[in-house]
Amino acid sequence: MMAWLMAGLLFTPLAWAALSLLADFRAGWRLAWFGMALQATVAVLLWLAIAQEGGFYYPLGGWSAPLGIELRVDGLAVTFILMTATVATACGLHAGFYLDPDKPWQRYFWPLFWFLWAGLNGVWLGADLFNLYVGLELISLSAVGLVALGGAADALRASLRYLLAALVGSLFYLLGVALVYGQFGTLSLGGVAQLAGEHTGLPGAGLALALMLAGLALKTALFPLHGWLPPAHGIAPSPVSALLSALVLKASFYIAARLWLELGEPQGSYGVAQLMGGLGALAVLWGSWLACLQPRLKQVVAYSSVAQIGYLFLLFPLTWQVSEQVSQQAQQGMTLQVISHALAKAAMFLAAGNLILSTGSSRVADLAGVGRFLPFSLFSFGLAGVSLMSLPPSGGFAAKWLLLQASLASGQWWWALVLVAGGLLSAAYVFRIYRASFQEASGQDDFHHPPRRLEAIPMALALLSLGLGLAGDQVLSVMGLPFEEGS
């Protein structure tokens, strides 16, 4: 059973990438329905199986680490696989209705979409440092391809910036991997963690960790390395922006978090932990502030991603040399923040796409009057905003509540201030959109109604993100399952 599930999980996205390269956009979409259903089923079944039986290592090629590559199938990984299946299915469905099938280049959307999905699954499961590098490149290149699709000059400029940033980030990560291999002689994360625990105070390993974190921070668009994100996420078609903001950013963060949780304690330092947290805090404040100033709707949402990513980096100070309980709380808060942001931000980008479709303009000012015509997409946008503002009962609230508790319990009260200020600032940019939409415009009532199907998808995602606060315990119980080494 488990063998079939793992094979299905690894095989489907790659196989669908290959198949849909041979099809045109419409046929690719029909194929995608089947593939998404299959992948979602596998994700749910795997999640249930792990919830019952606990995690395990899956040796690819039958060679166990350190000689071969092992996949670490644990509670956190399957939780993220399930999240990916949910969000990617929603974005895929939306893309099928949203993108124009008659443009000749749209047929290349599906192969890139499936490669992206395969890369994400690979990263969630990865337990080999070099394999994670290849997974990251798979994600980056397909994401860049999706942004550049269509090939207008502005999109090319944004995707070139994105590509260069992503490549430099990957090289920093790879340099860290080179140093780690030179120091410890293995690439398996488990093996490295064990050796690093036995031999503390190796200056080279500490620097390797710092290099990898720096590269991954660039790829995650942590302040002040976020310059590439808003153009790329703002200019891509909405389903692509949703994929990029909701999932792609999380992949590099996830690797950074895994590295920190395994190697941070022996090889990290107070300075690194506080620096990462501090940059995250600045990202929350600066990103939210800039989101309030953007003239274009999707830029608002993109800068909001910069801010929401910042919260995730509070994980670093909140898990370094604190009690086991506080560390658990911080990890749970991080997990919930990743999932709720993924759902809410995908909902927000898709709803923003609908709003742009109906007004024919990407400017916030041109939304005037749309409140009377399109309450449904606007409502989804607002519901997603509730989660970003972290009002109860949303998933965003539950996440920030856990982070708040962790920061107070570890005596680092300054992070609590950031959490409160960030919530207020995000309220400011969400209400700004609302204010613009309900303004009565003079003479502007030329709105198109997007199809209902397009409106239902962001609504479903926004509701999920709200409901996550209520179902949080269930999600977290699987994420925190103890992982038995060697089972």
Place this chain on the structure above:
Amino acid sequence: MKCRGLVSLLLLCAALGWVLVYSLWSIAFNPVGGSLPEQVSKAMADSGVDHPITAVLLNFRSYDTLLEIGVLVIAAIAGISMARLPSLEDPAFRTHDALLDALQRWFVPLMWLVAGYLVWAGAHQPGGAFQAGAVLAATGVLMRLGGMPMGFLQPGYLLRAGLILGFAVFLLVALVTAVVGDAFLAYPAGTAKYLILLIELFLTLSIAMVLLSLFVAAPVNDAPESQEGHQ
């Protein structure tokens, strides 16, 4: 101002360089942990090939190679999605130079031979799919620069099938081994040699196709499409 920025960048790079020198030095003279090459040489007997690098690439760490081919295919997809001409091969480039034609008639078969040799050699000495694919792609580049018509270079079915062929064969092998065997990509005992050869052959073709299509993917037309909301 600009000059000051450059100087501070230079200083930052120098600082990072010194830190790296220090850490390289400390790593080089204080390594911990075991030795991976010893494990490789112990497992060589079961790998199905004689050359350790090929064994690592296509057996021990074959998942890396599978994803790496995926990365190549992605680059090719993104590349040909940019091309708007019905043919990636611009007829304007076709020339009929008697000297070039004669030279190519000599060179092209020779390069095919070299590519074939490289695949075959990969099992026991340096060589293998990527090197052979690169030689094949170079043949294609030579043919294009020399003005030989290559009808398959249209963003049509044939080109896309060629791009994905090697990846698809690799993936099929992975699926079959997962279903009948132990794990994804775990070759059953005794079949490793033939499966690796099969994969290498198809990979060679696809890698050549990817590199060639990326080489020819740059022609563009002059009608940029409007992005959403930019009307």
Place this chain on the structure above:
Amino acid sequence: MTPDLFYAFTGLVLFITGLFGIIALQHLLRKLLAFNLMGSGTFLMLVGLAQHRNGTDPVVQALVLTGIVVAIAATALALVLIRRYYHLAGRVSLERDATDEGRP
């Protein structure tokens, strides 16, 4: 110092040079060349450090082969994007100039 370690230090110099170039240079092709310099430096460090430690190491040699292929894919994609960008926008750098005002 063994020759392998010498390679590692050479790689370090290449990496830093490339890093300086990719930030300081404006022309996209130069940026791309600087990226390739960084990549070669990284690969040299990977192999040099590992072989200094283990002697001949097929694992890192295979890793570097994979890394080279990934770098080639990225470089080729970047070249296609740059060439098309040049064709459409007539520019070879990502810098904005006065004519861009008011455009996204």
